[in-house]
Amino acid sequence: MRRFHPNLYRVIQEWEHAKGEPLREISPNVILIRSADLAVKFLRNQNELTIEEQSGFYRSANFNPYPKGVREELSGGIRSLLRKYDPADLWLESFSAMRAETRGWGIEVVGSYFSEIMVRAGVREEKSSVGALRALLRGYIRVVVIEDAVNRRYPLRTAELNMNYYATRVGRILRLLDDGWTESPRDIIDLVCQATGGLCVSEEDLGELYLRLILSLVGFTGITLEWLLICHHEALGKLVDGYPSGGKGDVMRLIAETLREHPTAWRLVRTSISTTTIANKVFPAGTDFVVPTSPKAFEYGSGRLPMNWGLAFGVGESACPGRSGALDALAEIAFEVVRRGYQQESARLSRPYAASLLAPPRMAVRLG
Numbered sequence: 001m002r003r004f005h006p007n008l009y010r011v012i013q014e015w016e017h018a019k020g021e022p023l024r025e026i027s028p029n030v031i032l033i034r035s036a037d038l039a040v041k042f043l044r045n046q047n048e049l050t051i052e053e054q055s056g057f058y059r060s061a062n063f064n065p066y067p068k069g070v071r072e073e074l075s076g077g078i079r080s081l082l083r084k085y086d087p088a089d090l091w092l093e094s095f096s097a098m099r100a101e102t103r104g105w106g107i108e109v110v111g112s113y114f115s116e117i118m119v120r121a122g123v124r125e126e127k128s129s130v131g132a133l134r135a136l137l138r139g140y141i142r143v144v145v146i147e148d149a150v151n152r153r154y155p156l157r158t159a160e161l162n163m164n165y166y167a168t169r170v171g172r173i174l175r176l177l178d179d180g181w182t183e184s185p186r187d188i189i190d191l192v193c194q195a196t197g198g199l200c201v202s203e204e205d206l207g208e209l210y211l212r213l214i215l216s217l218v219g220f221t222g223i224t225l226e227w228l229l230i231c232h233h234e235a236l237g238k239l240v241d242g243y244p245s246g247g248k249g250d251v252m253r254l255i256a257e258t259l260r261e262h263p264t265a266w267r268l269v270r271t272s273i274s275t276t277t278i279a280n281k282v283f284p285a286g287t288d289f290v291v292p293t294s295p296k297a298f299e300y301g302s303g304r305l306p307m308n309w310g311l312a313f314g315v316g317e318s319a320c321p322g323r324s325g326a327l328d329a330l331a332e333i334a335f336e337v338v339r340r341g342y343q344q345e346s347a348r349l350s351r352p353y354a355a356s357l358l359a360p361p362r363m364a365v366r367l368g
C-alpha cells in the first residue's frame, strides 16, 4: 500500500482531545511531542544538540545541522542579500490577468519577485548552465514546493526521490557556477558555495542546502501571501492609496495577524541522534520530533491548534534570518496584487491543510 503524508491538522485535533497523551506517532519515525519540558529534556540530555542548536532548515543527510559558523555565515548572508534586494520589474508580468488557484499562485509570484536572489542575472549569463539551473528551479518550485510541500500529492518515498532528483542536478550545476570567493555574495549560489567552502560537501548536499533556502524563500513567503490576501484583501484595499508613504505599520499588523492565526511554518522538526526512551517507549536515533518554535509557546491550555503553536518566525539562535526581507516583500507584493484587482471566487474558509507548510483551503482567485 502506498503511504501518503498524513494530514497533520486532523491528527493534531484528535490528539488535542486525547488528554494526557504525551506523544503521538504520526508516521514511522515522526513523533509529535506535546510537553515542552519533555522535548527540551530529551533533546538536551540524550543528544549533543539542544533544541536551540538544531535547525529545521540548515540540514542534510550528512550535515544535521550544519556547523554553527556555517549557519551564522548563511544567515548573515541572507539578511544582507535581502536588505539590498531590489527586484527587477519583470516580476510584475508574472501575474497579469490570470485566474489562479490557492495553493500555489503566491509561491509562483514570490518566485518571480525573488528570482534575482536565486540566480543573479548578468555576470553569470554567458554560462550555458544558468539556463539549465533556471529550468530546474522552475521544476523544483512546481513539483517539490507546490505539489509536495504544500499539496502533498506524492507518497513520502516519491517526495524524497523528487528532492534527491533536483538536489543532485542542482548541486552539479552549482559546482560549475562557483566562482570562488567574492567580496559579498551576489545571490544564494555564492552564499552556499562560500559558506560550505571549508567542508567536504557532496554535490547532492550542496544542492539540497541551496534548495532548502529556495523553499524557505518562496514557499513560506508565498503561502503567507495567499493567506494574507484571503484574510485581509479588503483591509489592504483601504490602505493601498497611502502606500508606500504611509500605512506600513498597518500592513505589518495585518501580516502579523495573518501569521498569528495561520503560522505557515508551524511544523518544525528536530531529529534525535541517539536512542532514547520517553514515556516507556523506545525511539531509535534518527527519529523526527515535531516540536514548537518556542518551548514556552508550546505550553498551551485549551486553545485552538495549531493556530497557537508558537511564534511565526521562530525564536533564539535558529530564528528566521529572512523575517524582515519577507515582511517587506509581502507588503510590496500584496499591494500590487490589490492594486491590480484581486477577486476571490469564494470567501468560505474551510479547514486548512497542514503539510510541511500550513496551506490555505483551496479556492479560485483572479489576479489583475
Ligand code: HEM
Residues within 6 Å of the ligand: 054, 055, 056, 057, 058, 071, 075, 078, 213, 214, 216, 217, 218, 220, 221, 224, 259, 264, 265, 268, 269, 293, 311, 312, 313, 314, 315, 317, 318, 319, 320, 321, 322, 323, 325, 326
Ligand atoms: C513569511 C515568511 C517566513 C516565515 C513564516 C518563516 C518562518 C521561519 C521559522 C519559524 C523559522 C525557525 C525554524 C526552526 O527553528 O527550525 C525559520 C528559520 C529560517 N528561515 Fe524563515 N520564514 C519565512 C521567510 C524566510 C525567507 C524569505 C528566508 C530566506 C531565505 C528564510 C530563511 C530561513 C532560514 C535559512 C532559517 C533557518 C535559520 C537557522 O536555523 O539558523 N525564511 N523561518
